[in-house]
Amino acid sequence: MARHRNVRGYNYDEDFEDEDMFGQSVEDDYCISPATAAQFIYSKRDRHSSFTEPLEEEEEEEHNDEELEKQKASNIALSSVDQARLFSCLEHMREVLGETVLEQVMIDAALKCQFDVSKALELVFKQDSNTNTSTEPVSQDLLSTGKPAKGRSRDLTSMEAQNEIVPKIAKMTVSGKKQKMGFNIPSTASEVNGQAVPLSAKSQHMDDIVEESESTVPLPTQINTSQGSDELNAISQVKSSGKSKQKINVKEELEKRQGGKQLLNLVVIGHVDAGKSTLMGHLLYLLGHVNKRTMHKYEQESKKAGKASFAYAWVLDETGEERQRGVTMDVGMTKFETKSKVITLMDAPGHKDFIPNMITGAAQADVATLVVDASRGEFEAGFEAGGQTREHALLVRSLGVTQLAVAVNKMDQVNWQQDRFREVTSKLGHFLKQAGFKDSDVFYVPTSGLSGENLAKCSQIPDLTSWYKGPCLTDQIDSFKAPQRSTDKPFRLCASDVFKDQGSGFCVTGKIEAGYIQTGDRILAMPPNETCTVKGITLHDEAVDWAAAGDQVSLTLTGVDIIKINVGCVFCSQNEPIKACTRFRARVLIFNFDVPITQGFPVIIHYQTVSEPATIRKLVSVLHKSTGEVVKKKPKCLTKGMNAVIELQTQRPVALELYKDFKELGRFMLRYSGSSIAAGVVTEIKD
Incomplete structure (x- = not known):
């Protein structure tokens, strides 16, 4: 027969007569260690005696410590230049210290060392080492103000609990705002704006002040609070003044960044199958931007796919569909350098179905390279009605491109004949003049994309050198004149791609058409009319602090939903919107x-x-x-x-x-x- 407990007659209150414990499960009490329980468990009977009295002492000390109030007030009285220097010093210190040291300690160190970052760090490390070597228990006042507390010492149990809890709260301190952990500690009332409010309401009021200061809203000037609100007021004013970044001299910075080399955006256009991707892929390989191992891989993969002649085209045609079809579908983008230029290369599609993508690339270009096929019948097919040679040339001219290099490709298939070269250039020259190009701005270069002749260096083939004495394609691109950048105009960037990246926010790519931008700037997206913050700037896969007109950049944005931003949105300055x-x-x-x-x-x-x-x-x-x-x-x-x-x-x-x-x-x-x-x-x- 089964055994039965006397459930109805059992007195459960006898097990919990001594204390009513909060935050502890009755069944799982064996899973909590005494050290862990000391942080989160306390007696309902003893909670007033163990926590209230020390907090009352701290508030009395905050009101009576006139010396500390003067020190905080000195931070507020800084000039705008000193505030900017202080903010810059704090940024460098945060990179080294992170969140392990309170911000007020860093501010005091920076002021004592007159904004010298290295000296301020040494001072903080000395203070930290002195604190670690001392055998005295660390009080809440010492962590928050750097001074020992006055008054009678606490009892042993409350001090042990404080030593367990306080360092965790200190690590969670960000910009003077303490995040809540565990439970709310009841305390006596404090005064905010002359009215008595509970401590929890006071902390909520202080949190609101920090949030307002971080959004660059002016702080209220009359706040009758204790030492804690004075500290937040000082820090938030330093932060708000530091957010107005100093304007940079864009022209000087551009010269420093590029080493004296000018920036040029080049688009490659032409009829389908004229050899645009093969030509530019082989050029990148000859310039060292594609290593031999990668090129060997492309050769083997293209042979397996039955497209051995497309190996160099795969340098720019990266998607599987483009490689399978053997046709460029989207604008491929990369970078290379010549003797005096930094070239952003855009390989535009030549097929008639992808003309909208070609227009996107041409709209972001400063100069263009028109690739034509010199083979018998192929040039005529691309140039006459139904071909894209005429349409591409007309489009780039209508979109503002005035300088054009015509690469007469596949000349090896006609044995480098001068007569064929003249025939092609005469037909093209007549049309390009009608389209609006000046004869002095159009240059013709005989090339072979598959063999690589006359691309990166002048060819030594006797059949070509006997009649052509001009530059190779790279030298011709290097001789283009860089256009004037509109760096003095308001910021403008048209989004060409929007995507979600790792981390917070999302990324927007495009060319900066005018002005410049720095990290931390707030910009406006039109037409959705949404403001956002620039969290990061990437230029040619490298993180930078700023970018100017002419740069093809990727911006990491926060503060706006990615659903509201589409391809074609124009990002502009808030003061002078589009x-x-x-x-x-x-x-x-x-x-x-x-x-x-x-x-x-x-x-x-x-x-x-x-x-x-x-x-x-x-x-x-x-x-x-x-x-x-x-x-x-x-x-x-x-x-x-x-x-x-x-x-x-x-x-x-x-x-x-x-x-x-x-x-x-x-x-x-x-x-x-x-x-x-x-x-x-x-x-x-x-x-």
């Missing part, structure tokens, strides 16, 4: 388009990295091509070759600038049914 509108007027040049353009005609606007559906709302006037005078008002339709003023209506807001203010952000392209029909510049923003 305008977002759905209706604007523009001056356009109609390309060779057979369909008449009328009111209500649907188009796709390609602006920087934006592709937005729009409608031609109004045909304002037709202009003279050379003088710009109004020839006809309110025309019924526009045909090829016309120069006109039109009004466009977009479905969603688009961030735009006037062409006269920002040339980089005032250009756009119009496409319809897979064809580029017009190029335009913004003349007036309606709403």
Whole structure:
């Protein structure tokens, strides 16, 4: 027969008559060690006697310590220059000490050493070593103020508990704000703004002050608090003054950073299968940016895939789909250096289906390299109707590129014949002049992407050297003139990619069109009209503190939801934001388009990295091509070759600038049914 306990008659209160313990499970009491229990468990009967009295003594000492109040007040009375020096010194000290030392201790050390970082660190280490070697128990006053407490000593049990708890709270101290651990310690009331409030309410009030100071909101000047709020007031004022960073001299810093080399953004364009990726991949290999081991790997993998001739193209075509199809689909980006330039290379797709991606790359370029196939029949296929050679050249010219290097590729397949080279250059030269390129800004270089002839150094082949005495492709790129950077204008960056990275925040990539940016700056994203903070800046896979106009950067942003940021958003200065509108007027040049353009005609606007559906709302006037005078008002339709003023209506807001203010952000392209029909510049923003 089973045994049964006398459950109904059992008196459970006898086991817990002595003390009512808080924070401890009855069943799991054997799992908690005495040392751990000392931190979190205390008696309900003894809690007033063990915690309240020392806190009352501390508050009395805070009110009576006039010397400490004067020391805190001296921090507030610092000039703006000294506050900036103090903040800079504290940043360096935090990098070494982390959060192991209270901020007020670091401030005192910095002031004593007159903002000398090395001396201040030595002083803190000496104080730390003196504290560690002393055999006296550390009180809460010594940790928070650096001075021993006055008054009677505490009893042994409360001191042991304090020694267990206080260091953990000190380690959690960030910017003078203590995070709550374990339980709330009840205490007597204190005064804030002349009214008696509990200690928990006082700490909440102090937390609010810190949060306001960190968001650069001015602190209230009349706060009748004790020593703790004075300390927070001093630290937060130093922090708020330090956040207004000193402006940098961008031109001087650019020269220092690049070693005197100028920055140049180069886009490679041309008809599909002209050999763009192979040409630039072989160039990077010859310049040492791709090692032999990696190149050997590409050769073996391309042979297995049945595309042995695409080995050099795989340097820039990195995705599996691009390698499988043998066609560049997205803009590949990398960096290389010449004798006097730092080149950001963008390999644009040549296939007709990926013209929008090509426009994205061309909109970020300063100069271009047009690659044409010199083989019999291949050049004609790319240059005549249906090929992309004409369209690519016209697009880059419409997007502001004025300097062009024409790489006449695959010359080895025609045995380096001078007659074929002249035939190709004469046809191209006539068209490029019509497109708006000057003869003095267009250069022709015979090359072979597969064999690497005349790429990184001048070729020694007799068939070529007998008639060509010009530079190789690298030397020709090096001779390009770098454009003037708009570093003195407000900050502008158009997002070309948005992605989530490791850690907090997310990343946005793009080219800085104007101005400059530093880490810690707050910027505005348009058209969502959201503010965010720049947590980090990456330039060519290297973390930097600042970046300027012309740089292709990746920004790590915090303070905004990634869902609100899309490709095409323009990040700008808060003081001088960019305008977002759905209706604007523009001056356009109609390309060779057979369909008449009328009111209500649907188009796709390609602006920087934006592709937005729009409608031609109004045909304002037709202009003279050379003088710009109004020839006809309110025309019924526009045909090829016309120069006109039109009004466009977009479905969603688009961030735009006037062409006269920002040339980089005032250009756009119009496409319809897979064809580029017009190029335009913004003349007036309606709403």
